[in-house]
Amino acid sequence: MDQTPAGTDFPHQSVTFPDGVALDCGRMLPRVTVAYRTYGTLNVDKTNAILVCHALTGDQYVAEQNPETGRPGWWQRVVGPGAPIDTDKYFVICANVLGGCMGSTGPRSPHGERPGALWGTEFPVVTIHDMVRVQKRLVEYLGIGRLFAVVGGSMGGMQVLSWAVQFPEMVFAAVPIAAAYYHSAQNIAFHEIGRQAIFADPCFRNGNYWAEGVRPERGLAVARMTAHITYVSEEALTRKFGRKLQNAEGLSALGEQFAVESYLQYQGSSFVQRFDANAYLTITRAMDLFDLAGEYGGALADAFRAVQSRFLLVSFSSDWLFPTAQSRTMARALNHAAVNVSFVEVQSDKGHDAFLLDEPDFHATLRGFLAGCAAHAGLT
Amino acid sequence: MSLARYRKIRVDLELIADFVRPGSRVLDVGCAEGQLIEHLTKAKNCDARGIEIDMEEVQRAIAHGLPVMQGDADTELVTYPDAAFDYVILSRTLQAVEQPREVLRQMLRISTYAIVSFPNFGHWSLRLQLLTRGRMPMTAGWNRMWYETPNIHPCTIKDFFSLCDIDGYVVEDWLAADEQGLRTPWRRSPRLANFFGEQGLFLLRKV
Numbered sequence: 001m002d003q004t005p006a007g008t009d010f011p012h013q014s015v016t017f018p019d020g021v022a023l024d025c026g027r028m029l030p031r032v033t034v035a036y037r038t039y040g041t042l043n044v045d046k047t048n049a050i051l052v053c054h055a056l057t058g059d060q061y062v063a064e065q066n067p068e069t070g071r072p073g074w075w076q077r078v079v080g081p082g083a084p085i086d087t088d089k090y091f092v093i094c095a096n097v098l099g100g101c102m103g104s105t106g107p108r109s110p111h112g113e114r115p116g117a118l119w120g121t122e123f124p125v126v127t128i129h130d131m132v133r134v135q136k137r138l139v140e141y142l143g144i145g146r147l148f149a150v151v152g153g154s155m156g157g158m159q160v161l162s163w164a165v166q167f168p169e170m171v172f173a174a175v176p177i178a179a180a181y182y183h184s185a186q187n188i189a190f191h192e193i194g195r196q197a198i199f200a201d202p203c204f205r206n207g208n209y210w211a212e213g214v215r216p217e218r219g220l221a222v223a224r225m226t227a228h229i230t231y232v233s234e235e236a237l238t239r240k241f242g243r244k245l246q247n248a249e250g251l252s253a254l255g256e257q258f259a260v261e262s263y264l265q266y267q268g269s270s271f272v273q274r275f276d277a278n279a280y281l282t283i284t285r286a287m288d289l290f291d292l293a294g295e296y297g298g299a300l301a302d303a304f305r306a307v308q309s310r311f312l313l314v315s316f317s318s319d320w321l322f323p324t325a326q327s328r329t330m331a332r333a334l335n336h337a338a339v340n341v342s343f344v345e346v347q348s349d350k351g352h353d354a355f356l357l358d359e360p361d362f363h364a365t366l367r368g369f370l371a372g373c374a375a376h377a378g379l380t
Numbered sequence: 381m382s383l384a385r386y387r388k389i390r391v392d393l394e395l396i397a398d399f400v401r402p403g404s405r406v407l408d409v410g411c412a413e414g415q416l417i418e419h420l421t422k423a424k425n426c427d428a429r430g431i432e433i434d435m436e437e438v439q440r441a442i443a444h445g446l447p448v449m450q451g452d453a454d455t456e457l458v459t460y461p462d463a464a465f466d467y468v469i470l471s472r473t474l475q476a477v478e479q480p481r482e483v484l485r486q487m488l489r490i491s492t493y494a495i496v497s498f499p500n501f502g503h504w505s506l507r508l509q510l511l512t513r514g515r516m517p518m519t520a521g522w523n524r525m526w527y528e529t530p531n532i533h534p535c536t537i538k539d540f541f542s543l544c545d546i547d548g549y550v551v552e553d554w555l556a557a558d559e560q561g562l563r564t565p566w567r568r569s570p571r572l573a574n575f576f577g578e579q580g581l582f583l584l585r586k587v
Contacts, residue, residue, distance in 0.1 A: 310447065312442065313449075328451075331449050331451070332456070332459040333459075335449075335456075335459040335460050336459050336460065336461055337461075338460075338461055338464050340427075340429060340447050341447070341449055342429075342438075342442050342446075342447045342448055342449055343438075343449035343450055343451070344435060344438045344439050344442055344448075344449075344450050345435060345450060346439070347435070361439055364439070364443040365439055365442045365443050367443065368442055368443035368444055368445050369442050369443075369445065371445045372442075372444075372445025372446060372447070373445075375445060
């Protein structure tokens with residue numbers, strides 16, 4: 001197996017801010033690099049920019065093949081020429097999140113305080129808000145004063161919420177998809193299983209696995225397998241696999257038995273090739289810490305008081321990780337704050353992952369919402 | 381919003397739109413796929429949005445570029461702040477909500493004006509059917525059997541005047557219309573309107 005640590009020295013397009021960034025945890029990151037990609041053309045007035053925020057294990061290669069992993073763009077159905085987020089009309093930006101492993105500053109980056117070392121598990125705790133502050137640096141660096149829209153699913157949706165709350169004047173339209181305004185106890189519990197699996201892997205070596213030329217692949221794979229179950233619905237698993245056996249020879253006591261097991265193992269093993277375990281720990285923690293209402297004494301509407309953006313909330317009927325009830329609560333709180341909000345639940349049996357998949361109703365909704373906003377923003 | 385797909389609005393919606401001053405903030409409750417919202421936005425430069433209970437209609441409205449959220453009039457209006465709108469519109473929906481009186485109260489809490497239209501159960505043809513056949517009337521407007529109609533709170537134009545009186549709402553304007561939504565000539569006589577009007581349309585405000 002390839003022993004090269006994920007997130008190595010591949011030359012991802014990036015910008016470095018040498019003055020660093022102050023984090024919510026009180027620490028200062030002395031240097032911050034943001035790896036990003038852009039698609040389409042920024043208009044003369046710089047008013048047609050859409051920032052796409054990726055989810056937990058996504059990256060900046062939203063609409064093209066990731067050159068490091070060879071995987072197709074994770075949202076090619078949604079972003080591209082003629083797509084709902086039409087790169088013939090809009091200038092699309094996507095950045096690898098702070099704490100990630102695809103070129104942005106993260107646990108795999110050089111240690112900020114100890115020359116020659118890597119951050120590893122000493123990488124500071126980062127929050128969704130921190131990720132967004134770093135994205136804001138990038139947006140300003142690109143010369144954009146106000147984003148036409150910020151769009152993202154799952155953890156990307158959390159970033160959208162953070163954008164609209166932290167920088168209301170910079171976001172004309174906000175689209176959190178299959179998102180939540182806080183991570184529930186159940187969400188945190190599933191993440192914790194993943195983290196414990198990584199810690200339990202003998203190759204974890206207290207997070208210094210790179211130095212020793214190993215990786216906690218088993219642990220990370222189990223983390224991914226657990227998480228993956230939460231991304232799909234029972235209905236979808238049943239439809240795809242049911243109780244099918246992997247091979248006709250019947251059950252063996254150990255090893256592959258049911259088709260669903262083999263599928264999960266594939267999900268796990270393909271993931272470890274592209275993702276860094278410490279980055280997984282960092283980003284899952286950032287999601288767990290997200291609690292927009294909590295920051296405002298439990299009153300979500302208060303969090304939205306300053307919001308100026310037009311909102312579209314989309315949930316999926318079979319998503320049990322970030323269920324419709326979460327989106328509906330957000331829609332009501334946005335109403336309470338007199339925000340212009342559209343909200344729809346899309347019928348789908350594909351679970352949380354539906355936002356990444358072929359869902360024509362969702363795509364038509366997103367396209368129409370953006371077109372309506374473009375008319376209001378005077379974009380032609 | 382694509383002007384190419386601009387649709388001519390229903391006649392009854394036109395009557396409602398006539399009540400709305402240009403440039404107002406409007407909430408259309410039970411907006412279906414958003415015809416009236418689109419009309420008010422484009423023809424009257426309003427900041428108009430909607431609530432609709434049917435998910436497919438909501439999806440069509442948003443896909444058409446209109447701000448609509450899925451929700452139920454009975455439960456959703458409470459989530460808006462006081463005086464958030466100039467007009468809240470409830471078109472041919474009052475008779476189908478669970479708590480019409482509370483819905484009206486919420487409408488006039490979140491908005492200066494409420495525009496309400498409903499099918500008039502006092503129309504002569506309904507009275508005649510009930511009198512002669514002794515069965516629940518069936519007409520073009522009341523076309524579902526009593527056990528499956530969504531119209532669980534039918535009322536007459538006279539009933540509605542009475543509720544406005546009890547709850548202290550000022551009837552700023554009103555008219556009766558026929559089934560197609562055309563204005564009928566019974567405008568200044570509630571008694572005649574209650575007999576000949578198929579729909580009542582009211583513009584209310586709080587005292």
